[in-house]
Amino acid sequence: MATRVGDILTRVPGRLTLDGTAKEAIETARNRIAFGGAVFALAFTVIVVRLFDVTVFQEPREAQPPRVAQTQRPEMERADIVDRNGALLATSLVQASLYANPRQVLDPAETAAKLAQTLPGINERDLAQRLAGERSFVWVRRNLTPRQQDAVIRLGLPGVHFQREERRVYPHGELTGHIVGFTDIDKNGLMGAEQAFDESLKSRNEPVQLSIDIRAQHVLREEVAAAMKEFGAIGGAAMLMDVETGEMHAMVSLPDFDPNVRAEASPENRFNRLTLGTYEPGSAFKTFTAAMTLDYGTGNIGTAYDATRPISISRFRIDDYKPQRRVMNMSEVFMHSSNIGSVRMAESVGRDRQREFLRRVGLLQAPQFELPEIGGPQFPAQWREINMMTISFGHGISVSPLALAASTSAIVNGGIYRAPTILRRTPGERVAGERVISQRTSEQMRRLMRLVVDKGTAKSANVPGYLVGGKTGTAEKIVNGAYKKDARISSFVGAFPMNSPKFLVYMMLDEPKGNKSTYGYATAGWVVAPSIQRIVQRIAALYGIEPVDETAPTVRDQVFVNVAVR
């Protein structure tokens, strides 16, 4: 109503004009004040709601990770290779190479003199001559250190320039030489992982992660080198493999080479005994003979085999290394590594089934493996009776240690064959494999292999609490088609802990010589088994594998074999 009054009043000129106009304006202002107040009330409400939102309805971030400067990975032509824990095995370093453009060089003599003073090993006169020439590009020195580059920059010479270059560097040198391999000058992989993963190293700017553990690699290399030295062996090799995933944790082949200075490496040093070399496995092959007998059901642990006499077939004579001349059951045959007993087992299975079995466990073809240096097995094309017999104790067939390890791994891990790999698997990943023997056979084989270390030929490989099990093998080397006396390959292939194997461990020595401490013996039980003991001890500590109580009934039950020891 006030507005109406105001309207009326405004019509009256003079006396009421001031007041009336003000009143009308006041009314409008008051109405709009209410609007303004509402806007402010709304705005303050929004602030209050937002306050509740950010203080109460959001998770507190107490442990805010520290801000890390985001450093862009430098674009490299070739990605890194790292071990399973991320340790650098191969990387590219950016380096500067120094060149000169003689047309821009003002004083060749002075330039050469200064450069020669700064960079040792430069022929001053030769450089001065080249700088005085007519060409527009002269290399002065490749791959300068940053310090040298800085020194050259400080010289302030006109006409000298730097070219960015990448250089492949292998921080662990010979320790991973065979595994990582190397590249050529144009950075094409020529060997090992560098060749195997060449494409992805070139195309992806993220590292290739290997399954290798550089610490385990170091342990194995040290032990092989020590054993080689002790027994005067010309070579040696060892590997550590996860029996559940097929991952290779360590692969050592000696002699080895430093990929940083590969030009100095002889072919002998570059030779990877584990993957490319093939050797007669000798008695280590009896594992498969026993497994095959058990798996085909033609014998069991208690089955008796007549080993009273050597076997004569055509012009060959098969005898035992330490003849017992008695009837032995399977576990005794395995424990004493009887050739005669093994032949009897193979005879029970038969020639064709033996070949079929070996093919099934992956020994008659080259194993699938990423590294390009792979050696395939050698075995007789005509699988005769005599071949069946010699192969039963590991002669007349050659396989690579890698293949032997992969197949033995299937024997102990419950019967599943998995291709060995050099690439790291995702933890917890179930790796598909192929069943090659039954659970039951595998379980029996674990008992037999444990027996060999517990009471048989490899007693010195025993580590209390770690239930090492395995099989030794000592084979005479074939040189120029004939067996060479006193030149042996002594090896051990086994796993631990035998009640539930985690790792397969393999080691071999090439031409070990017996010494006083071994009473002149150079067989695997003497020269390799002690190294296995130390390797298992160190690896168990390194990986934090807890010892098992060997006297616990459940554990005894898992590995016990009733056998009389003489």
Add this chain to the structure above:
Amino acid sequence: MNPGFARADNSLIARWWWTIDRWTLAALLLLVAIGAIMTMAATPPVAEKLGLDPFHFVRRHFSLLPVAVAIMLGVSLLDLSGVRRLAAAVLVISVALLAATFLVGAEIKGARRWINLPGFSLQPSEFVKPSFAVICAWLFALQRRRTGTPGDLIALLVYGIVVGLLLLQPDIGMALVVSVIWGAQYFLSGLRILWIFLIGGGGVFAFAGAYFVFPHVQSRINRFLDPQSGDTYQVARSMEAFTNGGLAGRGPGEGRVKTHLPDAHSDFIFAVAGEEFGLIACLIIVVLFGFVVLRGFARLLSENNLFALLATAGLLVQFGVQALINMGSTLHILPTKGMTLPFISYGGSSLLALALGMGFMLALTRKRYGPGEGA
């Protein structure tokens, strides 16, 4: 509380006591007290970072507090014409000083806003805001009296001069506040709805259009509004502070955000409050601001003097908008803008100018009988 003044006492102080809005006065004094606490909490790390004695800012703030309170209370004693005269004087002087910054001003962070006096540096633009609000209110009211004075036109002229100077400094935040004050007063004094929509809508549309259509305008505005940082570092830290503070805060002195943000003592003091004293303290602060503004608006509903109404509204708008923009940008609902939180943030000029402004406001809202003096 017994004031000790009899209702019949007609002395200046007694009249003041019975006519002043004591609730608002109490809220303002409470804000000043909270500001004193927050200054102690937030400034030591900033002072240390600047290589000063840790309590440098605390001492300065505390030495200015009595001055500020005295200004506020002293100004609130004035009657309407006293307010107008003081405001006119302050406006003339501060606009002159504002112009002088271009000649003798100290350049801080890329803008000339400060005049160095011995032992004190003055930011004239802070003093422009309250005096501008009062003078424009007077001019708008004058036009409505139909005395033939072109009040609106003069107000527009004053606005043009002030905003022009602020934009030249450049001080976009201040220019925005002054524009909002002026716009709000024009709106209250009866601007036609159509014009409101035309001007407001047109401005928003032009601004938004330029912002979204041209990427260079967008980036320029972003950088313009946020000169200290090209990224969201400050706001992210601020949000973290609130979250870590939670309901009750980490406790006095336990905050971290103040060591990370260069403006923790001024633009981001609300985040320091949130981290150390929690949601409850923040709510108290918001409620106090809301109380002052909304109570002021409510009281204006029964105001009979157009000049007093417009001036009070302008001062409240300045106070409220400044608080809202500061809290809003600290809470990441508005773009970051350098604006102090009234009475809470550290800042000498800001504190004194706000005391002046609130003094005006208290004086204008004192109970008067009748429409008050005219002219």
